[in-house]
Amino acid sequence: MKIALEGAMCTGKTTIGKLIADKLDMPFIEEAARQALLAGFELDKNATLESQIWMLGHQFREEMVNPKGFIADRGIISIAVYTCLNQMIREVPKKMFLIYLRECLKEDNPYDKVIYFPPNVLKMQNDGVRSVDEKFQKMLHEQYLHIFDEWKIDYYTIKTVAISDRVDELCELIKPTL
Numbered sequence: 001m002k003i004a005l006e007g008a009m010c011t012g013k014t015t016i017g018k019l020i021a022d023k024l025d026m027p028f029i030e031e032a033a034r035q036a037l038l039a040g041f042e043l044d045k046n047a048t049l050e051s052q053i054w055m056l057g058h059q060f061r062e063e064m065v066n067p068k069g070f071i072a073d074r075g076i077i078s079i080a081v082y083t084c085l086n087q088m089i090r091e092v093p094k095k096m097f098l099i100y101l102r103e104c105l106k107e108d109n110p111y112d113k114v115i116y117f118p119p120n121v122l123k124m125q126n127d128g129v130r131s132v133d134e135k136f137q138k139m140l141h142e143q144y145l146h147i148f149d150e151w152k153i154d155y156y157t158i159k160t161v162a163i164s165d166r167v168d169e170l171c172e173l174i175k176p177t178l
Contacts, residue, residue: 001026001177002063002110004075006155007117008140010132012166014073016117016158019167021071024174029072032058032079045136047082049089049097055079056101063110075111076101077153081143085136102151112177114155115170116144 003026005013014031021028032055033043041051056079063070080101083094104110119137148155160169 001069001112001174002066002072003070003113003115003174004072004077004111005115005117006074006077006081006144008119008137008144010137011117011119012163013117015163016166016170017071017073019163020170020174023167023171024071027066027070029059029062029066029070031073032056032062033074044082045086047086047089049083049093052079052083052086052089052097069112072111075114076104077114077144077147080147080151081140084143084147085139105151105153113174114148114153115173116148116155116157118157 005017007013018028020026035058036051036055037043039054041054042048043051056076059072059074059076059079063072063075080098083089083097083101086094089097119141147153156173158166158169160166
């Protein structure tokens with residue numbers, strides 16, 4: 001089972017993802033942006049096309065290393081969402097990169113389940129990786145919903161708030177298909 005946890009920053013993806021991966025004994029793929037930051041790339045609104053391509057390559061490698069399944073703290077969809085909102089990337093390269101990402105998802109859907117974590121459920125905390133800008137978080141939320149709809153991506157929106165309830169909710173969703 002290949003699962004991508006998607007959503008804006010500070011929505012609980014990393015915390016819940018690690019707990020579920022541990023509980024279900026599945027590999028956990030850390031968000032590519034965390035590795036990009038360590039490699040010296042800018043993130044969020046300041047990311048370049050080079051950083052987005054680097055994150056995509058990193059994501060592909062991590063997913064290929066775990067062909068039997070994984071829980072990914074973000075996936076290819078997140079790279080598309082952040083690329084759409086990035087003002088640093090010129091329009092033509094941005095459009096070409098987004099076409100490539102869309103084709104990657106259409107031709108060989110890499111995820112059995114996409115789980116969406118909506119914003120404004122948890123208080124944002126600065127983790128030193130992603131922005132805590134609420135306006136940017138709202139823009140990300142709108143872009144996720146747009147891409148899910150436009151690219152016809154089937155996804156499940158997490159409904160609970162408490163950490164233990166979220167873990168139980170997602171384990172119930174995932175277990176029958178393992």
